[in-house]
Amino acid sequence: MTRIPIDDSADRPRVHAFIVGVGHYPYCNTEWIDGHFVSGKIKAVLRGIATPLTTASLSAITFAEWLANDPQPFSIPIGTIEVLISAGTPQKVWKGATSFPVERASFGALQRSCLQWYKRCNEHRENVAIFFWCGHGWAGWADEGRFELLADDIGEDEVQPFNNVVDFTTTHLKMNSCKAATQCFFIDACRTFPDGMDGLTQGHSRPLINVTGFEDPEGAGKDRPVWSSVAHGMESVTPPHAPSGFTEAVVKVLQGLGADGRSGTWRIETELLKRKLSDTLKWAGAKYPISLGGYQVGSSVLRVLDEPPIIPYRLGCLPKNALPHARWELHDLNSSKGSCPVSQAGEISAGSYQIFVNFPEGLPYTFEGNIMELFDTPGFEKEVKLGEKSEAETENT
Numbered sequence: 001m002t003r004i005p006i007d008d009s010a011d012r013p014r015v016h017a018f019i020v021g022v023g024h025y026p027y028c029n030t031e032w033i034d035g036h037f038v039s040g041k042i043k044a045v046l047r048g049i050a051t052p053l054t055t056a057s058l059s060a061i062t063f064a065e066w067l068a069n070d071p072q073p074f075s076i077p078i079g080t081i082e083v084l085i086s087a088g089t090p091q092k093v094w095k096g097a098t099s100f101p102v103e104r105a106s107f108g109a110l111q112r113s114c115l116q117w118y119k120r121c122n123e124h125r126e127n128v129a130i131f132f133w134c135g136h137g138w139a140g141w142a143d144e145g146r147f148e149l150l151a152d153d154i155g156e157d158e159v160q161p162f163n164n165v166v167d168f169t170t171t172h173l174k175m176n177s178c179k180a181a182t183q184c185f186f187i188d189a190c191r192t193f194p195d196g197m198d199g200l201t202q203g204h205s206r207p208l209i210n211v212t213g214f215e216d217p218e219g220a221g222k223d224r225p226v227w228s229s230v231a232h233g234m235e236s237v238t239p240p241h242a243p244s245g246f247t248e249a250v251v252k253v254l255q256g257l258g259a260d261g262r263s264g265t266w267r268i269e270t271e272l273l274k275r276k277l278s279d280t281l282k283w284a285g286a287k288y289p290i291s292l293g294g295y296q297v298g299s300s301v302l303r304v305l306d307e308p309p310i311i312p313y314r315l316g317c318l319p320k321n322a323l324p325h326a327r328w329e330l331h332d333l334n335s336s337k338g339s340c341p342v343s344q345a346g347e348i349s350a351g352s353y354q355i356f357v358n359f360p361e362g363l364p365y366t367f368e369g370n371i372m373e374l375f376d377t378p379g380f381e382k383e384v385k386l387g388e389k390s391e392a393e394t395e396n397t
Contacts, residue, residue, distance in 0.1 A: 002102045003116070004068055004081040004095055013126035014079025016180075017067055018117040021060025022105045022135030023053035024088040027155035036158040046155045049136045055238040057087035059134040059188060059247035066251050067130075068095040073254060074128060075303045080120055082113045086135075086152035105135075107151035107164035107206075114171070114208035118178055127180040128302065134244060137168075137189025139232055147228075148205045149189055160204060167205035172226060177211050182300040184270065185226040188246045190235045191291075223300040225270055227277060231291040246290070249280040254302065256309030257378035261350065266308055271299030280378040283312065308350040313375055315344050316383040317357060322365045329356040333372065350375055357384060364389045 007014065026032070028050040033043050064083045067073055084105040085091040092099040103109050121129040136150040149166040157163050168187070175183055229236045229246035238244040252258075258276040259266040274292040281290065317323055323344065331339035331354040339356055342348070355371040366387040373382060 002083045002093070002100055002113075004064070004083065004093060004100050006068065006078040006080065006095075008079045008120070010120075010123045013076045013124050013128070014120075015067075015074045015076055015128040015130060016079045016117055016120045017064070017081045017130040017132065018114055019060050019064045019067075019081060019083045019130075019132045020105050020110065020135065021056040021058075021085045021087070022133075022150065022152050023056030024086045025049050025136070025150070025152055025154060027153060032155065036155075037161065042161055046161065049150060049154070052088060053135060053238070054087075054241045055244045056134045057085045057091055058241070059238075059243045060085050060132070061091065061093055062243040062247055063132050063186075063251060064093045065095070066255075068093065070255070073303070075301065076126070076128065079127075080117075082117045084109055084113055104152055106153045107166070110151055110166065111208050118175070118209050118211065121180040121183075122178045125179045125181050127182075128300075129175070129178065129180040129183040131183070131185040132250075133168075133186070134188040134247060137187070137191065137236075139191050139193045147187070147189075147191060149187070162204040163206070165205040167207045170207040171209060172224065174207055174209050174211055175224065176222060181222050182270070182302070183222060183224040184302075185224070186246075186250050187226060188229040188236055188238070188244050191228065191230055191232050192235055221298075223270055223298060225273070226293040227273060228291040228293065245281055245284055245286055246277075249277050249284065253277050253280055253378065256305060257311060259303075259305050259309050259350075259377055261308065261376075266305040266350070267301050268303040268305075269299045269301050276378055283379045283381075309377055310347050311350045311375060311377055311379050312347050313345065313380040314382075315355070315357075316381075317365075318383055318385050322359070322363070322386055325359050325363055325365070327358045327360075329358070330354070331356070348375060350377055355382065355384060357386075 028046040033046050037043050064081055067078055067081055083093050083102050085102045086104045091102045093102055121127050133149055138148055147168045149168050151164040151166060153164045155161045172185060253273060253276050257280055258268045258273055260272050274290060277290050315328055317326055328342050328344055329339040330342050333352040333354060352374050355373060357367045359365045366389055369384060371384060
């Protein structure tokens with residue numbers, strides 16, 4: 001296993017992360033499949049996951065290195081980061097100038113690493129447990145609620161080819177016996193069930209932890225939401241050779257785009273993350289919202305920001321042909337300073353602003369609005385409606 005220690009003191013609350021990226025499945029290539037299996041159904045299923053998933057390793061590295069290098073990604077310090085990555089070639093995760101070679105994500109390595117992660121999370125009730133997975137997955141056979149994830153050695157056993165499939169549903173359920181009251185699960189994997197698989201995998205998937213007891217040891221409910229990149233029955237579409245959009249959205253939201261300022265302070269809370277993640281993905285052009293599952297008891301505060309987050313914004317106008325000539329200004333309503341020129345699109349501190357737009361002399365556009373808007377997370381977009389001057393007014397300017 002690969003463990004990156006950041007501040008692993010057990011005497012006070014810490015964030016402990018378990019991060020997996022599986023993009024290379026060595027026992028699903030044509031040579032191995034044809035040499036070990038006769039069943040056409042089994043061959044078809046394994047061939048379906050043979051193509052390298054380059055986004056998985058990059059997503060896991062992106063998430064791990066953000067946690068390892070951000071000065072304060074959560075309100076409590078990072079304790080440890082467990083990382084396993086299968087990419088076809090050895091991978092490393094960097095913390096500053098120090099690199100950590102990463103073990104591949106075989107089922108055995110996943111079980112060992114997950115158990116160590118569980119034990120560290122179990123040291124303190126105020127610990128925060130983070131589970132992140134990017135790789136192939138599918139819905140459980142004959143059970144729409146079941147979610148299964150594929151370790152890199154699926155297909156290794158010619159008698160039980162699907163024995164190295166992770167039963168995520170039971171893994172999540174068994175985490176209820178862990179003391180950590182806040183547990184966040186981020187899953188970027190398909191949730192379809194491949195054609196022809198009926199009965200093939202039933203009963204073969206296994207949880208990563210086998211602790212006894214499902215009840216909270218201290219008698220109170222836990223916040224254990226699961227954010228999935230897609231809903232049941234959908235495929236997760238990811239770009240090659242780049243971190244997934246879901247991964248980038250998770251990092252951006254936890255960095256600040258998930259913060260809400262209605263309480264007077266900018267707080268990132270689990271209760272709002274589904275909407276913030278979906279809106280962040282939509283801002284980037286995604287077509288589908290994410291899915292929320294698991295158990296959400298109240299809302300856990302993951303981080304309180306010292307100042308308003310920096311958010312993206314886009315301004316536009318109607319008619320659209322006026323946009324190339326528009327000169328934009330924003331006035332921060334919480335500042336004594338006057339309005340200041342801004343670009344049509346960019347980044348700005350979240351807050352309340354008055355929008356102004358002017359045009360060069362000789363153009364027939366007018367703007368007499370008094371538009372005041374809350375530029376809120378995860379991004380702000382506004383089209384203002386313009387008036388048009390008469391020919392005489394235009395000639396006189």
